[in-house]
Amino acid sequence: MTHLRSGQVAEQAGVNPQTLRYYERRGLIAEPPRSPGGHRAYPPETVDLLIVIKAAQRLGFTLEEVAELIDTGRRGHPTPDLRARAKAKIAEVDARIADLMTIRTTLNQVVTAGCDSLTDCTCPDCPMVT
Amino acid sequence: MTHLRSGQVAEQAGVNPQTLRYYERRGLIAEPPRSPGGHRAYPPETVDLLIVIKAAQRLGFTLEEVAELIDTGRRGHPTPDLRARAKAKIAEVDARIADLMTIRTTLNQVVTAGCDSLTDCTCPDCPMVT
DNA sequence: GGTAAGCCTGTACCTGGGTACCGGGTGCAA
DNA sequence: TTGCACCCGGTACCCAGGTACAGGCTTACC
Numbered sequence: 001m002t003h004l005r006s007g008q009v010a011e012q013a014g015v016n017p018q019t020l021r022y023y024e025r026r027g028l029i030a031e032p033p034r035s036p037g038g039h040r041a042y043p044p045e046t047v048d049l050l051i052v053i054k055a056a057q058r059l060g061f062t063l064e065e066v067a068e069l070i071d072t073g074r075r076g077h078p079t080p081d082l083r084a085r086a087k088a089k090i091a092e093v094d095a096r097i098a099d100l101m102t103i104r105t106t107l108n109q110v111v112t113a114g115c116d117s118l119t120d121c122t123c124p125d126c127p128m129v130t
Numbered sequence: 131m132t133h134l135r136s137g138q139v140a141e142q143a144g145v146n147p148q149t150l151r152y153y154e155r156r157g158l159i160a161e162p163p164r165s166p167g168g169h170r171a172y173p174p175e176t177v178d179l180l181i182v183i184k185a186a187q188r189l190g191f192t193l194e195e196v197a198e199l200i201d202t203g204r205r206g207h208p209t210p211d212l213r214a215r216a217k218a219k220i221a222e223v224d225a226r227i228a229d230l231m232t233i234r235t236t237l238n239q240v241v242t243a244g245c246d247s248l249t250d251c252t253c254p255d256c257p258m259v260t
Numbered sequence: 261g262g263t264a265a266g267c268c269t270g271t272a273c274c275t276g277g278g279t280a281c282c283g284g285g286t287g288c289a290a
Numbered sequence: 291t292t293g294c295a296c297c298c299g300g301t302a303c304c305c306a307g308g309t310a311c312a313g314g315c316t317t318a319c320c
Contacts, residue, residue: 073247117203
């Protein structure tokens with residue numbers, strides 16, 4: 001009674017059932033025990049793990065990074081690894097934001113300069129190509 | 131002498147030769163005339179077109195959007211289409227920046243709260259899951 | 261006319277994060 | 291015991307934007 005079937009885990013975690021097997025292949029969730037017939041029997045904590053995985057993904061971590069974070073966390077090391085990685089991720093996010101700000105500025109110039117064609121813009125000092 | 135071979139176009143535009151054929155398939159560049167032996171003979175303007183395509187990509191337009199922009203521009207319509215699309219793209223960029231700012235804030239909370247594990251965080255009011 | 265570089269088509273592969281389909285086996289309840 | 295939902299493994303496919311490879315032909319230069 002303390003175990004869940006894959007469909008139940010998927011529904012409670014809000015993911016597609018296929019995603020469970022995918023995460024298992026990717027090493028994000030452990031291979032659960034099986035019923036005599038070969039059906040996966042998940043411990044209830046798997047739902048929480050999936051929720052955490054989704055949260056980490058929303059923070060911009062790739063599945064590979066999430067797998068590493070889970071892995072170092074599970075070894076019981078009291079490492080500052082998560083904080084270090086979060087700091088590194090902040091730097092990545094900042095870089096991406098800076099990129100987008102540059103793009104935004106150029107797009108704004110396109111609008112205010114009155115560009116009317118990608119290929120034959122008649123506006124002076126067209127900001128597209130530069 | 132007024133035409134270029136695919137390798138020359140690719141080199142001058144700074145793209146991979148294979149990319150030329152890919153863009154041709156995608157409808158971004160027209161099918162050029164061929165030599166008697168079947169080799170593509172590009173007009174020199176193709177280089178400029180490729181440079182413009184790359185510039186538009188850097189502004190966040192997808193290849194499909196670029197194809198449409200080239201297409202409406204080439205029909206000679208003096209439409210405000212490019213400006214309208216640039217404005218829409220600015221809105222997309224703004225939304226993405228807002229997303230990233232939210233992510234940044236949460237990551238910062240992870241750092242300052244001292245989260246030490248994805249799965250078993252000991253910090254109070256862990257911001258990961260919420 | 262030989263040879264090497266370059267180009268041709270078609271097809272397969274890559275990244276990342278899944279999703280869908282197929283044919284067949286299981287689990288559970290009535 | 292039968293019916294049906296569910297699950298199994300394996301494989302293929304999706305998005306975007308390319309990149310790579312194989313086997314064969316063309317072009318250019320000496």
